[in-house]
Structures are given as C-alpha cells and as structure tokens.
Amino acid sequence: MDIDAFVTAHRPVWDRLDHLVKHRSSLTGTEVDELVELYQRVSTHLSIVRSSSSDPMLVGRLSALVARARSAVTGAHAPAWRELVRFFTVSFPVVAYRARWWWLASSLAFVAVSWVIGAWVAANPDVQASIASPEQITQLVEEDFADYYSEHPAASFAGRVWTNNAWLAVQTIGYAVVLGVPIPYVLYVNAENVAVSAGLMASRDKLDIFFGLILPHGLLELTAVFLAAAVGMRLGWTVIDPGPRRRVEVLAEQGRAVMSVALGLVVVLFLSGLIEAFVTPSGLPTWARVGIGVLAEVAFLAYVIVFGRRAVARNETGDLERAPDVAPSA
Template sequence: MWHRSGVDIDSFGAVREARWARLKKLSGARRLTGAEADELTRLYQATAGDLAAVRSAAPEPSVVARLSVLLAGARVWLTGAHTVSTRDVGRYLVTGLPAALHRVRWWGLGVTIAVLGLATLSGWWTVTHPEALALVGTPAERAAIADEEFASYYTEYDSTSFAARVWTNNGWLAAQCIAFGITGVFPLYLLYNTVLQLGVASAVMAEAGALDVFFQLLAPHGLLELSAVFVAAGTGLRLCWTMLVPGPRPRGRALAEEGRAAMGVALGLVLALLASGLIEGYVTGSALPWWLKVAIGAVAAAAFWAYIWIAGRAAVLAGSTGDTEGDLATDQVALAG
C-alpha cells in the first residue's frame, strides 16, 4: 500500500469508490430529476473535499488526475455546457494565446538571433569561396537563378493558390517542429536547412550584384514567416529541454503543462503563417513599390513580436498562464516543500 503523511490512499479510495462511481454516473446522464440534480450537487461538493484532502495530505498523481476529470465532468453538468462564442474567442486571443506565446518568447528570440547570425556567416563563406559557389551550380546556372528564377518564383502562380500552398506548407513545418520538438532533432534539422537556404540564396544574389533584390523579395513575407517558424522551433526545443530539465515540477506534469501551452502556440503560429502566406501571395510579387512591400512586412513582423512580448506580458500579469483554463483545466498537485 502507498502511504504518505499518515494517509492510506488505497483505503481512502476504497471507502469513497461508491461515491465517485455514483458521481460519474450522474454526470454522464442526459437528464436528471430534481432529486438526482440535488444528489449530484452534494456528491460534487463531497468529491471536491476528497480532492482537497488528497492534494494536501497525499498528492498521488493518479488519484488527483482521476478526481480532476470526474469533477470537471460534473462541473460542466452543473454550470451548463457552453458553446464557443465570439466572446470566448476574443478572450482567448487577448489572454490565453498571447500568454502561451509569451512562455516561449526567449526561446523564439534566441533561435531567431542564432539562425540569422549563422545564415549571414553561411552567405559570407559561400560568396567568398569559389569552391563553395561551384557546389551550387555553374556560373551560368547561378546567373539564371539570380536573374530569373528567384523573382519568378513569386509570380508564376495564381496569388490565391500560391498563398494557400505557402500557408499549408509552412503551417505543416511549424506543427512538426512542435509535435516532434521533444526529440530535439527535428527543430535543429529544420533550422540547419534554413541556415543553408538563406546563406546560399543570399550568396548567389550577392555574386550577381542583386542582394537588394534578395531583401526586397524576402522581407515582405519573410520577416513574419521566418519569425513564426523560429518561434515554432523554439517551442519544440523548449519541450525537449523540459523533458531533460523539468525543474521543481515532476517531469510528467512539466511536460503536460508545456505541451498544452505548445498547442496554444501552434494555433497562434497558424494564424501568423496565414498572414505571411497572404502577404507572399498578394504583396511580394505585386507591382507595389518595393519600399511599401517591405514596410508591410516590417509592420506585420513588428505586430507579431509585440503580440508576444507586450500583449503576452499583459496577459500574464492578468493571471493567464497559457495553459488549459476554464472548466476542463486540470488540478495541480501541490509540491512538497
């Protein structure tokens, strides 16, 4: 048997098993009589007391998790299941989502600085070493890339289909970064490829004296697109770090909390990548003046980072954590000490 602080958790659960089973049955019923509704209320209050006792005296994770789920179901019945409303969505966009993004702000910023620095180094190395340029292609092939292919990429497709294709591709990459981030391998592999792609492309354009064209075509959508991808990679790496160094929290609980917050980050990045896809499809290859296109990209990226740092900080100060909140939030086990 498992004991802690004088509490026999097995005996405790055995004595109350009938009560918990009855609460589960009533919570799952589609309709209740007046007497059954009163009984559900009493059982809910009693089970809430049971959870408080377990958490304070013997925080056994499996029992806490079971009672948390049981109470969440009963709470939905008592308060009435509510549908998603525009108010719910608005509240999430103002508090939950920015708080979730704020949790990974330093990881996203660190990845951004590292990748841009390494990409600059990669571009300099490639353009200053003929043998490195030769790996890209012959002089004629490199000239074709700089003079035609790089710019035509943004105009050869219909704007709507191009924006949709870019959005789904980048959204899939960001989702993979978060989903497989716990391995630590996938985000680093993606970032490695990003460094090479940026470095080689900038080197080819610099060799042709068209580095200004490179930035004019990349900046409108790339500032926001790359920011979102870097935050996704940072989120994945944070999950890996949490697994290795959970801190004062139990490893399972730490991963669960950060994993739920990461799902919120994924939602935010899908929205950001949708915006960058629209910019890439309708602005980058358009006939607008290059300075206006760059300004649009800069404003979009600035808004994204301000949402993370400013709106995120305000949400955190308001009490939001970015973790699951509301009726289905899970109760947390108090840590000893």
C-alpha cells in the first residue's frame, strides 16, 4: 500500500473527526451521527495503518484521535468500583495464572539454589569463617536475627518492608525491557541471602528459630517475588517468540497486562508486610504464627487459581485496554 496516497486520501476525514471531537458539546443531531460514522471509519483506517505501515508517528496520531473519538462516542464510563472489582477478579489473577509455569519454575529454582547454598554453608566451618567471625555468627544467631523483627515500631517497620519489597517486585518486572535477562540473577542474589542466614542458623542448631521467623511472612512475600520474576521473564520471552501475531501487538498487549501484576503485587506485599511487622515478632506460639503465614499463602494461591482459571476460560488476557480500537480490515 502507498502510505502517502492513503494519508492524502483520508486526511480530510481525520481532520473532520478531530473537529467534531473538539466541538462535541455543541453538536447537532446530524453531526453526532456523523461523529459516530467517522469514528468507525477512522478505526478501520487505524487497523489498516497498523498492519501496513511502520510509521510510528502516523499510528500514534490515529490512535490518539480514535481514543478521543471513542471517549466522545461512548460518553460515560463504568463506575470506578466496577473497574476495581474487575481488576481484582480478572486483570490481576488472569495474568498471574497465565504465567503459572514460569511462576512454578522460578519458585523451584529458588528453593533448590537456597537449599544447596544453605547446606554448603552449614556443613563447612571454613565457609562460615569467610562470612563472619565466630563471635559475629553467635551474635547473629542468638540475638540479631530475632531482634531484627522487633527492634522498630511495628507500623513503621511494616511501611519500610512494604516499600522495599514493592520496589523490588516492580524493578524485577521492569527488567522485562531487557528480555528479562537480569531476573535470574536477582532471584539468585535473594536466594543466596536467605541461604546464608539459614546455613549459619543451622550450624548452631537454630534452624527451628529461622523457620519460625521466616515462614509467617516469607511464604507470601517470596511467592510475590517469584510471580514478579515469572511475568517479567514471560514478557521478555514474548519479544523472542511472539507466536503467530505481530511482535509489536503481542508485546503491547502483554506489557499492559503485566502492569496489572505490578499493581496487584503492591497489595499482596502490603499484606505480607503487615504479617512481618505484627505477626512474626508477636508472642504467639510458633505453630500459630506459621499457621497464619500458611493460611495467607493458601488463600492467595486459591484466589489466583479460581479467578485466573475462570478468566482464562473467558479468553481474558488481563490487558488494561480491554477494547482496543481495531476494526477488521483486509
């Protein structure tokens, strides 16, 4: 297709639609009908341009014009509460569910690496000596590890933990822009940190204290981090293997959908931070604290499976832009 000829032929229609959109508050009945008709025509033009041209300026201009026209044509939007309900029942869980195999692989890899490093540290005094002196290890095992969770006021501690973890999750997802290549390294660094602490605690027969303090909040917290890694790597893989659709279209759709996970994980990590601040250092028996962490983990996984599977059955993608302005074209 000669794109210059196409633009020349249809520019008057685009300009007329732009004029009607700008003056939509004072349109006559005939002009409103014209606005609707032109909106449909220009939507088709946008479809043709997207499939036949690589000019980002033209695509951007028509996309913006059609979006403004759609707003003028459709008028009122759904109430905010409906959008919020849709987000938590469709957008977030469906993206998490579609990334379930990446999510599972990230989780298993993290646990395997942590176990290997932790066992290595626990069984080798020379390795322990290279990490810290015997006195420092004793201080960590006997006091510092447990004191970390109670040395600050619970409310401020929860806020700090939430901020740090949410930033880590968003940053991990953001690595998708470089095909997700750094994400395995991020997981490895976190696995190493957890494993070294576990190994040092195990070397002094304090592994029960370690798990008693880690599991209440760590199950949900690490699950959220694994999910962030999964969707980030899945998005990066989309660039490499977009399937039968155009790479740009798939990447745009999946990129918008992944934003749902980034926003949803802010809420999940907020709950994890509350558990870490108020449950982990509490005077509850260890079984009760761990039980709360397990219940939170099971509830989150059940939520993703139930709502995610239901949304997949309805062919939902989690794309924040649910009704893109694309009309069939030949």
